[in-house]
Amino acid sequence: MTTISTRPIETAAHDRLYRYLRQQIMVGELLPGQALTLRGLAKQHGVSMTPVREALRRLVAEGALTLTASGRVSTPELSNERIEELAALRALIEPELSARALPRAHFALIDRLSAINTANAEAVAKHDAVSYIRTNLDFHRTLYLRAQSPAILAVAETVWLQLGPTMRALYGRVQRNEPPRHHRMILAALRAGDEPALRLAVRADVTNGLRHLAQRGW
Amino acid sequence: MTTISTRPIETAAHDRLYRYLRQQIMVGELLPGQALTLRGLAKQHGVSMTPVREALRRLVAEGALTLTASGRVSTPELSNERIEELAALRALIEPELSARALPRAHFALIDRLSAINTANAEAVAKHDAVSYIRTNLDFHRTLYLRAQSPAILAVAETVWLQLGPTMRALYGRVQRNEPPRHHRMILAALRAGDEPALRLAVRADVTNGLRHLAQRGW
DNA sequence: CGCGTGTGAATGTGATCACAAATCCTGCCA
DNA sequence: TGGCAGGATTTGTGATCACATTCACACGCG
Numbered sequence: 470m471t472t473i474s475t476r477p478i479e480t481a482a483h484d485r486l487y488r489y490l491r492q493q494i495m496v497g498e499l500l501p502g503q504a505l506t507l508r509g510l511a512k513q514h515g516v517s518m519t520p521v522r523e524a525l526r527r528l529v530a531e532g533a534l535t536l537t538a539s540g541r542v543s544t545p546e547l548s549n550e551r552i553e554e555l556a557a558l559r560a561l562i563e564p565e566l567s568a569r570a571l572p573r574a575h576f577a578l579i580d581r582l583s584a585i586n587t588a589n590a591e592a593v594a595k596h597d598a599v600s601y602i603r604t605n606l607d608f609h610r611t612l613y614l615r616a617q618s619p620a621i622l623a624v625a626e627t628v629w630l631q632l633g634p635t636m637r638a639l640y641g642r643v644q645r646n647e648p649p650r651h652h653r654m655i656l657a658a659l660r661a662g663d664e665p666a667l668r669l670a671v672r673a674d675v676t677n678g679l680r681h682l683a684q685r686g687w
Numbered sequence: 688m689t690t691i692s693t694r695p696i697e698t699a700a701h702d703r704l705y706r707y708l709r710q711q712i713m714v715g716e717l718l719p720g721q722a723l724t725l726r727g728l729a730k731q732h733g734v735s736m737t738p739v740r741e742a743l744r745r746l747v748a749e750g751a752l753t754l755t756a757s758g759r760v761s762t763p764e765l766s767n768e769r770i771e772e773l774a775a776l777r778a779l780i781e782p783e784l785s786a787r788a789l790p791r792a793h794f795a796l797i798d799r800l801s802a803i804n805t806a807n808a809e810a811v812a813k814h815d816a817v818s819y820i821r822t823n824l825d826f827h828r829t830l831y832l833r834a835q836s837p838a839i840l841a842v843a844e845t846v847w848l849q850l851g852p853t854m855r856a857l858y859g860r861v862q863r864n865e866p867p868r869h870h871r872m873i874l875a876a877l878r879a880g881d882e883p884a885l886r887l888a889v890r891a892d893v894t895n896g897l898r899h900l901a902q903r904g905w
Numbered sequence: 906c907g908c909g910t911g912t913g914a915a916t917g918t919g920a921t922c923a924c925a926a927a928t929c930c931t932g933c934c935a
Numbered sequence: 936t937g938g939c940a941g942g943a944t945t946t947g948t949g950a951t952c953a954c955a956t957t958c959a960c961a962c963g964c965g
Binding site: 907909911912913916919922923924926927929930931933934 | 941961
């Protein structure tokens with residue numbers, strides 16, 4: 470008589486830590502070059518070094534963190550060339566995701582996207598960098614989820630992860646007074662069912678945000 | 688007897704294991720659905736479970752291995768939809784890499800590509816699946832390295848990794864009597880400096896190999 | 906005053922152990 | 936004969952420890 474211990478709810482410690490750090494990095498709560506130590510994170514989260522090591526190893530594998538020659542991990546400080554590459558990847562992948570989502574994008578989805586866009590505008594008004602990045606990514610993810618292409622979306626999210634700390638550092642340098650104007654173009658193309666216009670709007674939105682970045686000194 | 692106490696230059700055990708398994712998976716030495724255990728790999732490589740765990744966690748993060756609900760790891764058995772997605776990613780990314788490599792593709796590179804293609808033909812003649820996959824990937828990687836775009840290349844290699852076991856399983860099912868004919872088209876486009884033709888040839892080469900796969904039952 | 910240097914603290918790596926869940930296998934019962 | 940219940944084994948998870956290397960900071964020499 471084994472008691473049905475429905476235990477699969479609670480996830481492993483290394484997995485919780487992974488998710489926590491991943492979210493933190495993606496939305497820009499960590500600045501570039503920030504160092505993370507095994508014992509520090511372990512103490513901070515009340516676990517031993519073992520699950521911390523696994524979580525960090527996973528994040529390093531995804532490019533969310535970089536590894537120094539001596540094994541120290543820190544958030545990445547991206548070079549100009551690296552930023553250009555990641556922008557090119559976004560410009561390559563995200564129009565494809567949007568095109569795949571287009572046939573399945575109904576009114577309810579467009580409404581949700583509009584709502585996210587409103588939240589994004591509020592983040593701009595409050596000069597809240599983290600909220601801005603989060604709502605911006607939510608806008609894209611919500612659209613792309615309709616593409617029903619998890620493998621492609623996973624690649625896109627990996628790119629976002631790598632850009633997280635850098636986007637946060639960028640936020641303070643550009644003068645923002647409105648949400649991305651391309652988001653409105655994306656919504657218009659979705660309503661019109663116009664795939665070429667949608668691809669163009671997504672590509673413009675993705676490359677525009679990162680263009681300032683590469684122009685600066687860095 | 689000789690207690691070699693200090694070994695500073697050597698790479699870490701978990702890193703060696705990671706590289707070893709990654710190579711094995713990418714060239715198709717492991718079939719889909721193959722289970723890997725911590726203690727098994729540890730004993731097999733003369734290390735403890737700790738470095739094995741880190742290597743596996745890293746490979747899982749890259750999609751090279753899948754994780755069951757109970758934490759077991761095994762090589763992935765890809766669904767049809769997943770294969771289609773990965774093929775689409777290759778078709779999206781690799782033409783871009785080839786176009787970036789084109790301006791830097793000189794005679795020496797084309798010669799090396801031809802040599803790799805010859806080795807590929809030998810693998811076909813010997814019905815050696817692993818050699819076939821390895822030389823095929825070498826052909827692409829050698830070309831893409833010239834693109835000087837490590838981040839984009841890394842994404843491409845991640846896709847190859849995910850397809851490794853499946854490509855091996857596929858190899859036995861298709862009748863191969865010649866190396867990919869598109870490789871010759873790629874070489875011709877490189878010699879002619881024709882970027883549109885190069886993009887088309889790469890795209891055709893990439894999608895052609897995986898088209899059979901999706902058509903079969905799987 | 907500047908800079909290399911040495912010592913102590915901090916850090917990553919790997920091994921080992923305890924524990925619980927999952928899996929496998931055997932044998933029993935319908 | 937078929938399926939299922941039981942226990943033994945396997946397996947992943949997390950904690951703790953020892954050790955070598957790396958880093959940081961302050962001291963001392965030029």
